[in-house]
Structure formats: C-alpha cells, structure tokens
Amino acid sequence: MDVRRTVEAVWRIEAPRLVAFLARLVQDVGLAEEIAQEAFISALEQWPRDGVPDNPGAWLTSVARRRAVDLIRRERLRDQKYAEVAAEPGGEDSDLLSLIFIACHPVLPRESRAALALRLVGGLGTEEIARAFLVPSATMGQRISRAKRTLSEAQVPYEVPGDDELPHRLSAVLEVVYLIFTEGYSSTSGEEWIRRDLTEEAMRLGRVLAGLMPREPEVHGLVALMALQSSRFRARVGPNGEPVLLQDQDRSRWDRTLIAHGLAALGRARRAGKPLGPYTVQAAIAACHTRAHRFEDTDWDAVVALYDALGQLAPSPVVELNRAVALLHADGPHAALAVLDGIREQPRMARYHLYGAVRGDVLLKLGRRDEAAEELERAAGLAPTLRERTLLMERAAAANRDQ
Amino acid sequence: MRVMVMIKVSGADENKIAPTAEMLAEMNEYNERLVKAGVMLDGGGLRPSAEGAQVVFAGGQTSVVDGPFTESKEIIAGYWIWQVKSLEEAVEWARQCPGGTGDTREVLEIRPYYEESDFDNLG
Numbered sequence: 429m430d431v432r433r434t435v436e437a438v439w440r441i442e443a444p445r446l447v448a449f450l451a452r453l454v455q456d457v458g459l460a461e462e463i464a465q466e467a468f469i470s471a472l473e474q475w476p477r478d479g480v481p482d483n484p485g486a487w488l489t490s491v492a493r494r495r496a497v498d499l500i501r502r503e504r505l506r507d508q509k510y511a512e513v514a515a516e517p518g519g520e521d522s523d524l525l526s527l528i529f530i531a532c533h534p535v536l537p538r539e540s541r542a543a544l545a546l547r548l549v550g551g552l553g554t555e556e557i558a559r560a561f562l563v564p565s566a567t568m569g570q571r572i573s574r575a576k577r578t579l580s581e582a583q584v585p586y587e588v589p590g591d592d593e594l595p596h597r598l599s600a601v602l603e604v605v606y607l608i609f610t611e612g613y614s615s616t617s618g619e620e621w622i623r624r625d626l627t628e629e630a631m632r633l634g635r636v637l638a639g640l641m642p643r644e645p646e647v648h649g650l651v652a653l654m655a656l657q658s659s660r661f662r663a664r665v666g667p668n669g670e671p672v673l674l675q676d677q678d679r680s681r682w683d684r685t686l687i688a689h690g691l692a693a694l695g696r697a698r699r700a701g702k703p704l705g706p707y708t709v710q711a712a713i714a715a716c717h718t719r720a721h722r723f724e725d726t727d728w729d730a731v732v733a734l735y736d737a738l739g740q741l742a743p744s745p746v747v748e749l750n751r752a753v754a755l756l757h758a759d760g761p762h763a764a765l766a767v768l769d770g771i772r773e774q775p776r777m778a779r780y781h782l783y784g785a786v787r788g789d790v791l792l793k794l795g796r797r798d799e800a801a802e803e804l805e806r807a808a809g810l811a812p813t814l815r816e817r818t819l820l821m822e823r824a825a826a827a828n829r830d831q
Numbered sequence: 832m833r834v835m836v837m838i839k840v841s842g843a844d845e846n847k848i849a850p851t852a853e854m855l856a857e858m859n860e861y862n863e864r865l866v867k868a869g870v871m872l873d874g875g876g877l878r879p880s881a882e883g884a885q886v887v888f889a890g891g892q893t894s895v896v897d898g899p900f901t902e903s904k905e906i907i908a909g910y911w912i913w914q915v916k917s918l919e920e921a922v923e924w925a926r927q928c929p930g931g932t933g934d935t936r937e938v939l940e941i942r943p944y945y946e947e948s949d950f951d952n953l954g
Contacts, residue, residue, distance in 0.1 A: 433917070437922070438923055441920065482926075636867060639863075639866050685872055685873055686872075688873065
C-alpha cells in the first residue's frame with residue numbers, strides 16, 4: 429500500500445491527540461499543529477525507507493515532543509523546567525478535550541468553529557473542509573488561520589472549562605457538532621456526496637466527545653439524534669432525487685446499524701439520571717418514529733408529550749410547527765389548527781413554506797378547501813426549490829378541483 | 832466509509848485461542864481506543880463454531896450442518912463495524928490491534944460496505 433496514503437491515515441488517527449498534547453506544551457494551537465505537521469513530514473521522509481513503525485503514534489509523539497521542547501528552550505516560550513515536566517507522554521483525554529473546547533471557543537465566529545473542529549479534531553485537510561462547505565480552498569485556509577490567530581491573540585487558556593463555565597461551553601461544542609451534521613444532512617443531490625461526509629464527520633466528533641465525557645447525557649443525546657436521523661438517509665430521497673416524506677418512506681431501507689447505535693446512545697443519555705436536554709428529547713422523538721414499523725403504528729401521544737417537553741426546553745416556532753403535526757395525528761385537525769394559529773404571526777413562520785404546507789393540509793382535513801388552496805399557493809410562493817414549489821402548486825390545484 | 836472487520840482464525844486453532852486475562856485486558860484497551868476515536872459503530876465476539884450451525888445450499892439441496900466447522904479453513908471469531916475515512920485508515924487501525932500469541936494464525940479481514948453512491952448509476 430502507498431506509504432503516503434498510510435501516513436495520511438496515521439495522521440487522521442494520531443493527529444488530534446498529538447496536536448492536543450503539543451498545544452498543552454506550547455500553549456498555542458497553531459504552533460502545535462505546525463510542530464505536528466513537521467513530525468509527519470519526517471514520517472513521509474523516513475517511513476518509505478525504514479518501513480512504517482509498529483506504533484506510529486509513539487514514533488510521531490517522540491519526534492514532535494523533541495521539537496517542541498527544543499523550541500521552548502530556544503524561544504524561551506516557557507519556563508524550561510515546566511517544559512520538561514509537561515513533556516510527559518501525551519495522549520491524555522484531558523488534552524484532547526481541551527482541544528475540542530478551544531476549537532469551539534465562543535471567541536471565534538460560528539463558521540470558524542466548525543472548520544477548526546474538523547481540522548484539529550477530525551484531522552481533515554483544508555482542501556476537504558473547503559469542498560464540504562462549498563467555499564474556495566483559499567477562503568477556508570484564511571478562515572482557519574485567522575481563527576488560530578484569534579485564539580492566540582485572545583490568549584485563550586488551553587484547558588477544560590471549570591464547572592461553572594462547563595454547561596454553556598459544552599452546549600457551544602454540541603452546537604458546532606450539530607451544525608456540521610445539518611450542513612451535510614441538508615444536502616440531497618448526487619454531486620453533494622462530499623457534503624454527506626460531513627454527517628459522518630459530525631457523528632465521529634460526537635462519538636469522540638461521548639468517549640471523553642461519558643457522564644454528560646446531552647452528548648449521548650446528540651450522538652443518538654444524529655445516528656437516528658441519518659439512519660433514514662437512504663429512504664428519504666426517491667429515485668429521481670425527490671424528497672420522500674417520513675410517512676411515505678420505505679422503512680426497510682432504514683439503516684439498522686445506525687438505529688442500533690442511536691438507540692444505545694439514547695439509552696445512555698436517559699440512564700444518566702439527569703433531566704433530559706433538548707438533544708436527548710429530539711433523539712427520543714426520532715426514536716418514536718424508528719420504533720414504529722409502519723407510519724400508522726407511531727405512538728403519537730408519546731411524540732406530542734416529547735414536543736411539549738421540547739417546547740419548554742427550547743421554545744421555538746419550528747418546534748410548535750412540529751408539535752402541530754404530531755397533534756394532527758394524535759388528536760385531530762382542530763387541536764393542530766389551534767397550535768398553528770398560535771404561531772401564525774411569528775415572522776419566521778410567515779416566510780416558511782412548510783408552515784403553509786402543514787396548515788393547508790390541516791384546513792383540508794377540516795373541509796375548508798378554499799382556505800387550504802390559498803394557504804398552499806402562498807406556501808408554493810415561498811418554497812426554496814422548484815420541485816417543492818411544483819408539489820405545493822399541485823396540492824393547491826387539487827384542493828380547488830375536488831370541491 | 833463503513834467497513835466490517837472480521838477476525839478470523841484458522842479452523843484447526845479455534846480451540847487454542849482461549850483468551851488469557853492479559854489478552855482480554857489488551858483487547859479492552861484497544862476497543863476503548865476505537866470507541867474514543869469515534870471509529871467503532873458495533874462489534875462483538877462469537878462463540879466457538881462447535882456451538883454454531885451452518886445452513887448449506889448446494890446442488891439444489893438445503894442441508895444443516897452442526898459445528899464445529901472442521902472443513903472451514905478460517906473461522907470468524909468476532910467482528911467490528913467501523914466508520915473510517917479510507918481503507919488505509921482501517922488498515923492502520925487493524926495493524927494496531929493486539930496480535931495473537933504466535934502459535935496461531937489470525938487474520939483481520941477488512942471489507943467496505945456498499946455505499947448508496949455505488950447504486951447511483953443503476954436504474
């Protein structure tokens with residue numbers, strides 16, 4: 429096998445922990461990454477000649493550590509004694525955790541957090557990250573180096589946040605991971621396979637985090653949510669690329685491995701004995717759908733109860749819209765319409781085509797066809813894609829016709 | 832990409848690989864690394880083939896053969912399902928798996944799953 433590709437694979441496996449260890453030593457993420465890269469360049473030079481070492485991680489760590497200690501000594505970056513003490517073997521969990529928290533630090537703009545997390549914790553190259561986020565490679569490179577400079581200038585301490593800070597810092601991390609996931613999940617068409625990889629990267633980051641913070645239920649909740657959502661990937665797009673609604677999906681095409689993985693993670697979140705957070709509740713909703721063999725078998729009362737809980741934890745009109753859909757199935761169109769009318773004035777809903785799509789459906793079930801057609805036409809005007817617009821126009825026409 | 836990694840041992844050695852406490856500890860440590868790296872989706876160890884059975888379809892006939900599978904050259908002793916970036920990454924992980932005792936021959940066979948994109952060009 430090509431040594432270069434082996435080195436790349438080793439980079440992906442070893443770089444996060446190596447960079448994390450070095451960053452603790454030199455207290456600068458950018459510098460740490462440079463030292464790690466130099467060690468990999470040495471590997472590229474030596475391994476083709478001498479063979480890949482049995483323990484490539486230990487090889488790289490010792491090369492990089494030597495460089496780091498030299499640098500500290502030469503530049504008098506830190507007290508030399510400190511450097512010798514701190515230069516104990518790396519690979520500590522707390523180092524990697526610090527790296528994750530620093531990559532998702534609130535001092536950075538949101539888009540940079542995602543890029544930096546993929547780069548430092550995911551071991552992805554700039555080129556790859558750029559392609560996934562559909563921006564030019566140079567732009568992404570600048571974004572990443574600016575982020576590293578910001579961290580360095582702000583002298584963000586390299587550590588795991590203390591107890592008082594932890595809750596909001598952790599939710600910033602989870603937000604970054606979920607943002608990476610949804611970025612990939614929202615892609616559908618063939619040429620966007622590269623963006624699909626983002627969902628896998630996000631799930632991997634989530635699992636890394638769950639390994640590092642096993643007592644935090646929301647980490648498991650997010651892992652569960654991502655696994656259960658992506659278990660439906662195969663089923664949610666039809667043969668011509670058209671979106672397939674949950675109720676019409678061929679459930680035999682759902683990914684059983686991801687379902688098992690997701691349900692196990694959900695179990696861990698629930699067993700933590702802490703109040704459920706928003707990711708866990710959303711995962712529990714996804715699990716209700718997963719457990720139903722047919723759409724008609726869905727336990728809608730449970731779904732409504734979970735949306736009630738989610739509405740308390742993370743109130744938003746989108747949650748209310750989803751709650752209305754659940755109520756439609758659990759209690760009928762009157763209950764659903766009451767919820768929909770309650771959020772009608774929300775500016776976000778006024779621009780959201782799915783609001784009109786749902787309300788149109790509910791009105792249709794109540795026999796209010798004129799209003800339904802009007803609502804569906806309005807929704808069609810707001811639809812972001814031609815396909816969705818066409819579908820909504822057809823439904824509006826059907827509502828008018830079938831009077 | 833998702834791969835299945837099958838842990839195979841020579842059929843004749845199947846009974847020789849009763850794991851020692853030390854081997855189990857090494858394996859646990861390795862599994863924990865896989866979990867912490869976010870690579871592991873699933874995995875499990877399989878009981879000896881003496882406790883299994885084969886359903887064989889051949890020559891239009893279906894027959895059931897009880898274990899042990901003495902005629903099989905290699906027997907699957909366990910498996911993992913990993914999510915990795917490339918085959919090379921999987922190979923590198925597999926290389927770092929704690930090896931056998933030296934008396935037996937063990938093989939880690941890495942097989943990528945079909946991905947959805949493999950079917951894109953099929954009607």
